[in-house]
Amino acid sequence: MTTTALGSTPFTGRRRELGEIQRALTTARCVTLIGFGGAGKTRLARQVLRELGATTTTWWVGLGDLRDPATVHLTVAEALGLHPHPGTSQVRLLAESIGDQPAVLCLDNCEHLLDSCTVLVAELLASCPGLRVLTTSRQPLGLAGELVYRVPPLALPGPEDDLDALRSSEAVALFAARAAEALPGFEVDHANAAAVARLCTELEGVPLALELAAARIRALSPQEMLAARVARWSYSAPCSPGSATATGCSAAATWTPPTGSGPWRPRSPGATTSAPARSSCCGSGCRFSLPGSTSVTPSTPAPTHSSPARR
Ligand SMILES: Nc1ncnc2c1ncn2[C@@H]1O[C@H](COP(=O)(O)OP(=O)(O)O)[C@@H](O)[C@H]1O
Numbered sequence: 001m002t003t004t005a006l007g008s009t010p011f012t013g014r015r016r017e018l019g020e021i022q023r024a025l026t027t028a029r030c031v032t033l034i035g036f037g038g039a040g041k042t043r044l045a046r047q048v049l050r051e052l053g054a055t056t057t058t059w060w061v062g063l064g065d066l067r068d069p070a071t072v073h074l075t076v077a078e079a080l081g082l083h084p085h086p087g088t089s090q091v092r093l094l095a096e097s098i099g100d101q102p103a104v105l106c107l108d109n110c111e112h113l114l115d116s117c118t119v120l121v122a123e124l125l126a127s128c129p130g131l132r133v134l135t136t137s138r139q140p141l142g143l144a145g146e147l148v149y150r151v152p153p154l155a156l157p158g159p160e161d162d163l164d165a166l167r168s169s170e171a172v173a174l175f176a177a178r179a180a181e182a183l184p185g186f187e188v189d190h191a192n193a194a195a196v197a198r199l200c201t202e203l204e205g206v207p208l209a210l211e212l213a214a215a216r217i218r219a220l221s222p223q224e225m226l227a228a229r230v231a232r233w234s235y236s237a238p239c240s241p242g243s244a245t246a247t248g249c250s251a252a253a254t255w256t257p258p259t260g261s262g263p264w265r266p267r268s269p270g271a272t273t274s275a276p277a278r279s280s281c282c283g284s285g286c287r288f289s290l291p292g293s294t295s296v297t298p299s300t301p302a303p304t305h306s307s308p309a310r311r
């Protein structure tokens with residue numbers, strides 16, 4: 001189940017999502033991965049880019065630390081190795097540099113810079129015919145033609161699964177991998193399998209929640225974590241729109257530092273898309289792109305996509 005090393009921790013599962021997102025990028029020029037903090041958007045996007053990078057030019061731009069919306073263009077230019085002189089058009093420089101080549105640009109963590117990102121993506125897609133854009137955000141950009149993909153939780157073990165099947169379910173595999181990093185020698189065995197499966201199910205397959213629980217394995221066995229869950233997880237945090245379920249959001253919030261689950265920032269005045277176009281796509285169950293009002297319009301009707309529920 002664990003397939004590819006990326007950064008300091010191995011990447012787990014997500015074969016179906018990787019295929020769906022790569023296919024989506026062949027039909028839509030802008031694909032946005034949405035979900036609450038800790039859902040696995042960034043990790044999935046990095047893996048998509050890593051796999052596409054074998055055959056296509058790709059660029060990764062992390063916007064999570066950026067606070068000033070006015071610097072989005074410059075940040076992207078610098079990530080592409082460009083150094084615009086004051087007074088030059090950053091978007092023109094970017095468009096000239098990208099040109100007609102087939103390429104994928106990923107903008108990670110757009111949620112607090114939606115308007116700037118929307119403007120930039122619209123400008124680049126209009127100028128660069130071979131460009132596709134993958135973004136991650138808690139909220140869709142609201143761009144016409146944008147395909148919104150809700151990142152589902154990791155697949156959970158089934159109630160009838162034997163030990164092998166249970167170990168290879170995505171949620172258990174991630175929990176076990178991180179627990180083994182924290183406590184070398186840890187493995188899911190007959191003695192703890194039921195508790196691990198239950199734990200993963202109660203954490204609803206949310207990657208960050210699983211990681212944070214696994215990090216406690218030196219102090220608590222899976223059975224003890226489970227026994228402590230009422231105190232630890234009954235706390236109810238306000239859910240971001242776009243969360244998988246209220247319970248999952250609550251669990252993630254309990255285990256998550258504040259940066260991962262804060263409220264959305266208000267949109268700035270002069271936005272390029274209507275507020276309803278964005279917010280209406282963030283209720284639970286909505287996995288479809290919505291028409292915006294920017295100039296990038298696909299020649300075909302707005303694509304739709306659904307990621308079926310995982311068990
Ligand atoms: N498929 C995966 N395999 C391994 N680790 C994952 C996977 N998905 C998420 N994670 C880990 O879970 C944590 C939260 O994921 P992240 O992508 O940062 O969430 P988001 O971008 O939605 O806030 C990170 O530490 C990340 O490395």
Ligand SMILES: [Mg+2]
Pocket residue numbers: 041042043109136
């Ligand atoms: Mg992220």
